[in-house]
Amino acid sequence: MAQKIKLSTIADALGVSTATVSLALRDSALVASTTRERIKTHAREIGYIYNRRAASLRTSRSGIVGVVVHDIMNPFFAEILRSIETELDRSRQTFILSNHYDDLEKQRNFVDTLLQLGADGVIMSPAIGTPPEDIRMAEDNGLPAVLIARDVEGAAVPAFRGDDSYGTALATRHLIELGHTRIAMVGGTDGTSTGRDRYQGYKNAMEAAGLSVDAAWRIPGPRTKQAGFDATERFLSLPGKPTAAVCWNDLSAIGLMNGLFRAGLVAGRDVSVIGYDDLEEAAIATPALTTVWNGQREVGHRAASALVARLNGEEVSAEQELIHPELRIRASTGKPHERN
Amino acid sequence: MAQKIKLSTIADALGVSTATVSLALRDSALVASTTRERIKTHAREIGYIYNRRAASLRTSRSGIVGVVVHDIMNPFFAEILRSIETELDRSRQTFILSNHYDDLEKQRNFVDTLLQLGADGVIMSPAIGTPPEDIRMAEDNGLPAVLIARDVEGAAVPAFRGDDSYGTALATRHLIELGHTRIAMVGGTDGTSTGRDRYQGYKNAMEAAGLSVDAAWRIPGPRTKQAGFDATERFLSLPGKPTAAVCWNDLSAIGLMNGLFRAGLVAGRDVSVIGYDDLEEAAIATPALTTVWNGQREVGHRAASALVARLNGEEVSAEQELIHPELRIRASTGKPHERN
DNA sequence: CTGAAAGCGCTTACAG
DNA sequence: CTGAAAGCGCTTACAG
Numbered sequence: 136m137a138q139k140i141k142l143s144t145i146a147d148a149l150g151v152s153t154a155t156v157s158l159a160l161r162d163s164a165l166v167a168s169t170t171r172e173r174i175k176t177h178a179r180e181i182g183y184i185y186n187r188r189a190a191s192l193r194t195s196r197s198g199i200v201g202v203v204v205h206d207i208m209n210p211f212f213a214e215i216l217r218s219i220e221t222e223l224d225r226s227r228q229t230f231i232l233s234n235h236y237d238d239l240e241k242q243r244n245f246v247d248t249l250l251q252l253g254a255d256g257v258i259m260s261p262a263i264g265t266p267p268e269d270i271r272m273a274e275d276n277g278l279p280a281v282l283i284a285r286d287v288e289g290a291a292v293p294a295f296r297g298d299d300s301y302g303t304a305l306a307t308r309h310l311i312e313l314g315h316t317r318i319a320m321v322g323g324t325d326g327t328s329t330g331r332d333r334y335q336g337y338k339n340a341m342e343a344a345g346l347s348v349d350a351a352w353r354i355p356g357p358r359t360k361q362a363g364f365d366a367t368e369r370f371l372s373l374p375g376k377p378t379a380a381v382c383w384n385d386l387s388a389i390g391l392m393n394g395l396f397r398a399g400l401v402a403g404r405d406v407s408v409i410g411y412d413d414l415e416e417a418a419i420a421t422p423a424l425t426t427v428w429n430g431q432r433e434v435g436h437r438a439a440s441a442l443v444a445r446l447n448g449e450e451v452s453a454e455q456e457l458i459h460p461e462l463r464i465r466a467s468t469g470k471p472h473e474r475n
Numbered sequence: 476m477a478q479k480i481k482l483s484t485i486a487d488a489l490g491v492s493t494a495t496v497s498l499a500l501r502d503s504a505l506v507a508s509t510t511r512e513r514i515k516t517h518a519r520e521i522g523y524i525y526n527r528r529a530a531s532l533r534t535s536r537s538g539i540v541g542v543v544v545h546d547i548m549n550p551f552f553a554e555i556l557r558s559i560e561t562e563l564d565r566s567r568q569t570f571i572l573s574n575h576y577d578d579l580e581k582q583r584n585f586v587d588t589l590l591q592l593g594a595d596g597v598i599m600s601p602a603i604g605t606p607p608e609d610i611r612m613a614e615d616n617g618l619p620a621v622l623i624a625r626d627v628e629g630a631a632v633p634a635f636r637g638d639d640s641y642g643t644a645l646a647t648r649h650l651i652e653l654g655h656t657r658i659a660m661v662g663g664t665d666g667t668s669t670g671r672d673r674y675q676g677y678k679n680a681m682e683a684a685g686l687s688v689d690a691a692w693r694i695p696g697p698r699t700k701q702a703g704f705d706a707t708e709r710f711l712s713l714p715g716k717p718t719a720a721v722c723w724n725d726l727s728a729i730g731l732m733n734g735l736f737r738a739g740l741v742a743g744r745d746v747s748v749i750g751y752d753d754l755e756e757a758a759i760a761t762p763a764l765t766t767v768w769n770g771q772r773e774v775g776h777r778a779a780s781a782l783v784a785r786l787n788g789e790e791v792s793a794e795q796e797l798i799h800p801e802l803r804i805r806a807s808t809g810k811p812h813e814r815n
Numbered sequence: 816c817t818g819a820a821a822g823c824g825c826t827t828a829c830a831g
Numbered sequence: 832c833t834g835a836a837a838g839c840g841c842t843t844a845c846a847g
Binding site: 153154155165166191193195 | 816817818819820822823824825
């Protein structure tokens with residue numbers, strides 16, 4: 136490993152001060168352009184590596200942004216992350232990622248790490264049960280936060296998410312318009328704002344159509360393909376045999392469709408299945424999945440922009456418009472079909 | 476934002492030196508246990524936040540490990556990342572993730588960022604075309620590297636991956652044993668060691684069985700669901716109408732199965748389709764996908780352990796055993812069926 | 816346009 | 832067992 140090269144190495148070699156080198160490398164107009172070029176060329180030639188820790192210690196800006204979500208392996212978050220990445224790349228911020236798996240302790244550890252590293256900000260999809268104090272604590276220690284996908288009441292920071300109640304109502308209404316009257320809701324939880332909103336949207340649409348809502352038709356839980364797959368049996372033996380399922384998300388819907396297929400049933404023909412999110416793979420699923428576009432890219436883009444704005448000292452209102460979901464009709468929903 | 480609390484704040488309040496506080500907080504036996512407890516309690520009470528930048532500047536260890544892969548959104552890498560995460564959590568390393576999307580410049584930028592942050596090491600699945608010098612450069616600047624999934628000839632660092640040639644031969648042989656003689660290869664590239672090895676394994680198995688290999692039966696490229704889906708038409712119009720497809724990975728296989736389904740064909744009955752990787756979703760795909768287990772968790776686990784070992788000053792040989800793939804027979808393969 | 820000097824908040828010999 | 836002091840490698844007033 137070569138001898139450590141620092142600013143003073145360059146300064147000594149070129150007979151200038153470290154102040155001049157520091158300014159030159161950052162393209163300051165304070166340095167004469169000839170000097171600047173001479174310095175930059177030399178730095179490149181000897182392979183100088185800028186020490187961000189030292190700089191950050193001095194300036195107290197680190198160029199690091201933290202992003203914490205439930206699970207980056209989940210394509211829903213992965214799609215959001217992709218657009219966050221695009222946005223942060225643009226403002227040359229490095230981002231550190233973490234899963235919290237809805238474990239508050241893991242989330243706290245991560246926020247702690249960010250504070251220790253002097254991160255500039257954090258984008259989080261808060262773990263279930265996150266108290267507003269956890270977010271205030273970050274803010275109070277100089278770590279501005281922006282929320283995605285879920286809100287935390289009382290946190291008073293900007294949150295970017297879709298209008299879940301409206302979106303699930305859209306999905307439910309689509310099934311009702313096809314003629315379904317017995318509609319199940321598969322997946323989700325009351326532990327998050329999102330979960331409560333989606334169930335509410337489903338109930339609203341049912342009641343608005345004069346249909347009764349049977350609490351037994353709710354199968355809470357599933358949020359993954361595997362869980363949707365595993366819920367198939369329970370769905371098929373539900374009282375009153377619902378003819379359609381509003382699923383928590385595309386993953387659980389695809390899992391359910393796969394499960395139905397194993398049982399000899401085809402979604403869209405024997406049972407209507409509707410998802411939520413409109414993941415990239417929804418369109419190529421078998422059969423193509425009817426779903427509700429949830430604006431992942433939009434969420435990521437807006438959240439990252441808002442955080443960058445906050446980093447630049449701009450005020451960003453904690454009141455943010457919900458993103459407007461849209462129905463995407465494909466092949467997994469159709470007229471009701473009675474099973475026996 | 477509260478007044479900045481540092482070691483000296485605590486030292487002053489308790490009438491001890493910063494050295495003692497520093498040692499106490501790190502549980503040094505050099506500090507009397509009563510003093511230690513007094514310090515730790517006080518630190519917690521006033522909400523002290525450890526400044527890792529300052530510490531790292533002094534010790535030149537940062538507790539940061541970089542991980543760069545083609546695309547974290549790809550479940551293949553996501554599964555590897557999950558086991559890397561488990562391993563790094565154990566040794567309390569923070570990890571920074573990045574996609575390179577096979578863009579050498581993006582990969583270089585990331586390595587640069589790691590160097591600037593004083594990262595302790597990097598785990599990388601090198602971008603296509605990565606020259607060994609890129610890896611030497613990192614190593615020479617004190618950033619030990621460990622490779623996953625792909626190797627870089629001449630890099631002389633440990634690389635953890637499966638025996639691709641053997642694995643694809645397994646897959647191909649399985650089809651041959653079922654009676655297939657015209658077998659296509661869908662997806663992959665010659666740009667990586669993995670790509671070359673897999674094509675070689677396919678050819679080996681075909682030739683060993685006395686079957687001819689038609690270059691036209693190779694459809695290079697697809698590595699995603701969408702691409703596998705899009706390749707369906709080409710596959711169906713291949714000269715000599717192959718009855719089976721060895722796919723690059725599970726994603727392209729699932730995409731192809733979905734495409735076949737749209738064309739009214741069912742994998743395992745009309746066409747045999749075999750994947751590679753054995754992703755979590757392979758078992759619940761429709762139909763359940765026959766594939767080759769590629770040891771993602773094993774790769775992640777071994778790579779992270781090896782890096783941690785290197786960080787602790789242990790020697791890790793650049794010669795690493797290949798992970799032994801295993802066949803997983805499910806429903807997407809069967810006896811040959813002639814189409815017309 | 817350039818330089819000398821202080822300081823960011825830690826840790827680590829060294830002395831006692 | 833504890834303290835005084837130097838130093839990690841930058842940046843930023845300040846002076847010239």
